[in-house]
Amino acid sequence: MPRQTDPLPPDDDRVGRDLAAQVRRRLNALFESRLDPDTGEPYTHAKVSRVIAESGWRKVSPSTIGQTRSGENDNPTIKTLDSLARFFRVNVNYFLDEKTVDQELEVVQGLALLDRFKSEGVRSIAFRAKDLSPDGLRVIEAVLDQVRKAEGLEAPKGDI
Structure with a gap:
């Protein structure tokens, strides 16, 4: 029981x-x-x-x-x-x-x-951006968006 x-x-x-x-x-x-x-x-x-x-x-x-x-x-x-x-x-x-x-x-x-993040280039960018201010991170995001656009890539979907 x-x-x-x-x-x-x-x-x-x-x-x-x-x-x-x-x-x-x-x-x-x-x-x-x-x-x-x-x-x-x-x-x-x-x-x-x-x-x-x-x-x-x-x-x-x-x-x-x-x-x-x-x-x-x-x-x-x-x-x-x-x-x-x-x-x-x-x-x-x-x-x-x-x-x-x-x-x-x-x-x-x-x-x-x-x-x-296994990609060495992505990891390098992430580590270099680690201690940036919120304003600095926005500048980096804008630059990355422009590079993606110049290379014919779509904007990434969502935030990480």
């Missing part, structure tokens, strides 16, 4: 289904937001599997990755999640912690922003 403090009886599978859906949603968010720097496209399951194996982490097959993303594998091992977390440079708790949808989105957007 369950204790009064147990939120669900032990045979209730809702918790497992909710966690599986959470893992699937968060893994898909990582795949959708992180681009392969070699191709500029989303990572393939094969590439993720290969990099994990080459890194010496617990191997994860492309089919396991696909099944976890689709929900067919609704109970991935912690070792599988750990390897995927290492690949995407997140803590394994990213998959397991209770977060709101807004918090999840914030994590994924932050990771995407970090990927953008």
Whole structure:
């Protein structure tokens, strides 16, 4: 008999289904937001599997990755999640912690922003602008907008 403090009886599978859906949603968010720097496209399951194996982490097959993303594998091992977390440079708790949808989105957007800063030129500009006043930053933004326009690039969407 369950204790009064147990939120669900032990045979209730809702918790497992909710966690599986959470893992699937968060893994898909990582795949959708992180681009392969070699191709500029989303990572393939094969590439993720290969990099994990080459890194010496617990191997994860492309089919396991696909099944976890689709929900067919609704109970991935912690070792599988750990390897995927290492690949995407997140803590394994990213998959397991209770977060709101807004918090999840914030994590994924932050990771995407970090990927953008991998470009040495972008990083250099960011570091050089670090201690500028708000007026100085507006001048730099205006100059960057003019350079983008001269190079036929659209204005970036939104703020960082």
